[in-house]
Amino acid sequence: ETPATDDKSVCVSSSKAATHFSPCFSHMEMFLVALSFAYFAKALSGSYMKSTITQLERRFDIPSYLIGVIDGSFEIGNLLVIAFVSYFGAKLHRPKIIAIGCLLMSLGTFLIALPHFIIGRYKFETSIRSSVNSSSNLSPCPVGSGVLATAPSTTAGPSSGCEHESRLSMWIYVFLGNILRGIGETPVQPLGISYIDDHALEENAAFYIGCVQTISVIGPVFGYLLGSICAKIYVDIGFVNMESISITPGDARWVGAWWLGYLIAGLITLLSAVPFWFLPKSLPLPERRLAKYSPERTSFIKDSPLLEHKYQADEPANFLEMAKDFLPTLRSLLGNPVYFLYLCITIIQFNSLIGMVTYKPKYIEQHYGQSASKANFLMGVINIPAVALGMFSGGVIMKKFKLSIMGAAKFALGTSLLGYFLSLFFFTMGCENASVAGITRSYNGLYKEDKYLLASCNTICDCPRRNWDPVCGENGLTYISPCLAGCRTSHGSGMDTVFEQCSCVAVGNHTASVGQCNNRDSCHRVFPYFLALSVITSFIISLGGTPGYMLLIRCIRPQLKSLALGFHTLTTRTLAGIPAPIYFGAIIDTTCLKWGQKKCGGRGACRIYNTTAYRYSAHLSTLHLHAYYSVGLE
Numbered sequence: 001e002t003p004a005t006d007d008k009s010v011c012v013s014s015s016k017a018a019t020h021f022s023p024c025f026s027h028m029e030m031f032l033v034a035l036s037f038a039y040f041a042k043a044l045s046g047s048y049m050k051s052t053i054t055q056l057e058r059r060f061d062i063p064s065y066l067i068g069v070i071d072g073s074f075e076i077g078n079l080l081v082i083a084f085v086s087y088f089g090a091k092l093h094r095p096k097i098i099a100i101g102c103l104l105m106s107l108g109t110f111l112i113a114l115p116h117f118i119i120g121r122y123k124f125e126t127s128i129r130s131s132v133n134s135s136s137n138l139s140p141c142p143v144g145s146g147v148l149a150t151a152p153s154t155t156a157g158p159s160s161g162c163e164h165e166s167r168l169s170m171w172i173y174v175f176l177g178n179i180l181r182g183i184g185e186t187p188v189q190p191l192g193i194s195y196i197d198d199h200a201l202e203e204n205a206a207f208y209i210g211c212v213q214t215i216s217v218i219g220p221v222f223g224y225l226l227g228s229i230c231a232k233i234y235v236d237i238g239f240v241n242m243e244s245i246s247i248t249p250g251d252a253r254w255v256g257a258w259w260l261g262y263l264i265a266g267l268i269t270l271l272s273a274v275p276f277w278f279l280p281k282s283l284p285l286p287e288r289r290l291a292k293y294s295p296e297r298t299s300f301i302k303d304s305p306l307l308e309h310k311y312q313a314d315e316p317a318n319f320l321e322m323a324k325d326f327l328p329t330l331r332s333l334l335g336n337p338v339y340f341l342y343l344c345i346t347i348i349q350f351n352s353l354i355g356m357v358t359y360k361p362k363y364i365e366q367h368y369g370q371s372a373s374k375a376n377f378l379m380g381v382i383n384i385p386a387v388a389l390g391m392f393s394g395g396v397i398m399k400k401f402k403l404s405i406m407g408a409a410k411f412a413l414g415t416s417l418l419g420y421f422l423s424l425f426f427f428t429m430g431c432e433n434a435s436v437a438g439i440t441r442s443y444n445g446l447y448k449e450d451k452y453l454l455a456s457c458n459t460i461c462d463c464p465r466r467n468w469d470p471v472c473g474e475n476g477l478t479y480i481s482p483c484l485a486g487c488r489t490s491h492g493s494g495m496d497t498v499f500e501q502c503s504c505v506a507v508g509n510h511t512a513s514v515g516q517c518n519n520r521d522s523c524h525r526v527f528p529y530f531l532a533l534s535v536i537t538s539f540i541i542s543l544g545g546t547p548g549y550m551l552l553i554r555c556i557r558p559q560l561k562s563l564a565l566g567f568h569t570l571t572t573r574t575l576a577g578i579p580a581p582i583y584f585g586a587i588i589d590t591t592c593l594k595w596g597q598k599k600c601g602g603r604g605a606c607r608i609y610n611t612t613a614y615r616y617s618a619h620l621s622t623l624h625l626h627a628y629y630s631v632g633l634e
Helices: 004-011 016-020 023-051 053-060 064-089 094-117 158-167 171-185 188-199 202-232 258-272 319-334 337-368 372-400 405-428 521-543 545-554 558-577 579-589 611-633
Strands: 471-473 489-491 498-500 512-514 592-597 603-609
Touching (some): 023 202, 053 064, 053 337, 094 188, 188 545, 319 558, 337 372, 337 521, 337 579, 337 603, 372 405, 405 545, 521 545, 579 611, 603 611
Antiparallel strands (some): 471 512, 498 512, 592 603
């Protein structure tokens, strides 16, 4: 490791050529590339986690609020160590600590994929025979029997399946893996950003940080695209005959190859750790780095006589002394009124953003009838690039117009207010519920009549009411199962199965086909407008991201930068990252119209939602929080 004092003489050179090729510049460039790749890797795996929310719900038969607990476990991992990593890590070898964090993130990502290899094959209820060589089907409506036939490929002895499930819920592995990911991600942001700000020219720091933050938003593009690809692939691909699978990616029972993406993301994260092992503990300051700071900047720093003392990263580490100074240092940090106010309003903002981003693909699926694959694809190629462009543009605007701290605050406020106003139009972009007999409509196809799962046309079948095996009648009405449609016979196999003599389908040939009816034309018409508005609002709100971030690190003493960034991350993740997915998920669960059933009994994942209630609940929750954030900025 080259001492900083040895490099300084080379770095402080009157020759432009010498300056260009000096070690401090090459190391800074290498650190920027390494940190950008680490940001990309952690953002890819994090966004892939959010892209698999519906897949995990269906695979483990759990409600949305429990998915929120799993998603929030990442923040729990951060909570365990971030304050100490930020404080002690600033005085140790920051690049190597980041490398260790990347290794832990990789291990956690691999652990998330582990349940797929020990849980067994995915089983879903169906009354369709799976064997293409079979010549006969069991009747969907055996008189006096309340048991649906199940496809051989999707059944196993119920007792053995229940015994296996009772020992351990497999989602616990996902929960623990996400905690490990959170622990590993802890040093990347506070130590990486503070390392840049300590060694870059002050006028370039905002641009560098903007570049790194932009890369971190490009990561989710690939994360959601990876989620889109994996969602198209059946979960047990290679182990089942795909001709026997009677569900499509648009079906509420479909589960994609969620595990495959975690293996890919884990490998990428593992590679991101390599460059940090070859970086020095600190870099010499460039010649033009000012020893003193502008009066406008220091006016925001409490009890600072123009910052004559400067933080030295190479001071010998004394853990006992550092531990004694921790609480007084934290008290001094929270005594900064600008920092404390910014901390409070970003907690509110993060509640809104995390709740919205976590369930946005699910919202697109349930409200507009899109498959998980298409929802993830649209998030990756349309929505996320708008956020990346907005964050990068915010950094460029701050550099070009040389915004002061007050200017950055005003800019962030303006973008927030405009984004809030545009978000109000989401309430007008709704569509009607899917037409499902016994849930959203009566068996006569009317909305106003009382809705019961049993009707005179299917009572003779004695159908089970908890199964979800939808079929589409010729009348355009979806029935929960062939049995509840009153179907007596069927022919064909797999997706080509046709149910006949359906007493509840009172038109045409009294037949029904596999899957839900796709007759929500109003949703398809309004969906492009929803996407356009989503892109515009995402771009405008993200414009204030980089200026707001620079406001945070410019209002504190340089010695406290790592602690300030770490404590900011700690509080926002504790008070926003953990609770937001849980209570947003609980709100979404209240709009469920039909719950699935676990193979051993009990409530599983939701199959169909009240889209109107879903729309109002999701957007009202987001906008209320956004309003409080805007008031705080004022």
